[in-house]
Amino acid sequence: MDLPWGEERTKQFVTNVGLITSNGPNGYDIMSAEWTHHISYNPGLIAVCINRTDATHENIEKTKEFGVNLCASDQNVLSSIAGGYHGKDVDKIAALKELGYKFFKAKKIDVMMVEGAAMNAECKLFKQIELGDHTTFVGEVVELYPVGKEPIVYHAGKYWKLGDKISKPLQEELDKIKEVVEKYKKK
Numbered sequence: 001m002d003l004p005w006g007e008e009r010t011k012q013f014v015t016n017v018g019l020i021t022s023n024g025p026n027g028y029d030i031m032s033a034e035w036t037h038h039i040s041y042n043p044g045l046i047a048v049c050i051n052r053t054d055a056t057h058e059n060i061e062k063t064k065e066f067g068v069n070l071c072a073s074d075q076n077v078l079s080s081i082a083g084g085y086h087g088k089d090v091d092k093i094a095a096l097k098e099l100g101y102k103f104f105k106a107k108k109i110d111v112m113m114v115e116g117a118a119m120n121a122e123c124k125l126f127k128q129i130e131l132g133d134h135t136t137f138v139g140e141v142v143e144l145y146p147v148g149k150e151p152i153v154y155h156a157g158k159y160w161k162l163g164d165k166i167s168k169p170l171q172e173e174l175d176k177i178k179e180v181v182e183k184y185k186k187k
């Protein structure tokens with residue numbers, strides 16, 4: 001079955017917003033991608049799922065590199081601009097600079113990186129996988145910057161801030177759990 005955009009049940013997912021930066025036939029560009037995930041420790045891999053008609057898609061296919069900047073909780077407007085216009089029509093980086101947002105040049109790849117993000121990683125394309133109506137670009141991290149601000153949360157098509165921390169089981173509960181688990185251990 002299909003899971004179309006806006007399908008009520010898929011709104012239960014909680015994601016982040018990756019601000020994906022690239023360069024190529026469409027020039028320096030930035031887009032928002034909630035489908036941005038860390039998928040391997042060794043080597044460090046990050047996957048981003050991008051619509052085939054996006055300028056970012058064409059850029060990454062050509063240059064085989066991209067920046068992953070995790071959107072901070074105070075960058076909601078930036079996310080809406082990056083996700084609201086196409087890099088084939090608009091120089092979003094120039095527009096964002098005029099609106100006061102700051103960028104810096106990546107060290108190991110030729111893209112712009114977002115200042116004040118929650119996380120900045122430079123990636124070289126590791127694998128390109130065609131899955132359904134999006135392409136999954138898997139990037140190997142070649143440069144990682146120090147931890148930034150708190151990440152924004154994306155849920156039900158809206159932006160949120162991280163809420164209260166929920167505790168892990170206390171020692172007493174852990175002991176009880178262990179007792180029960182021991183009983184059901186497979187021989």
Ligand SMILES: Cc1cc2nc3c(=O)[nH]c(=O)nc-3n(C[C@H](O)[C@H](O)[C@H](O)COP(=O)(O)O)c2cc1C
Nearest residue numbers: 031032033034035050051054055056083085086087
């Ligand atoms: C919060 C948010 C999350 C988004 N997530 C994705 C995503 O995961 N994948 C995708 O292909 N498009 C996503 N989009 C839409 C793209 O950001 C949008 O199509 C953008 O204009 C593409 O820019 P480009 O043509 O310059 O590459 C998202 C938009 C917003 C606002």
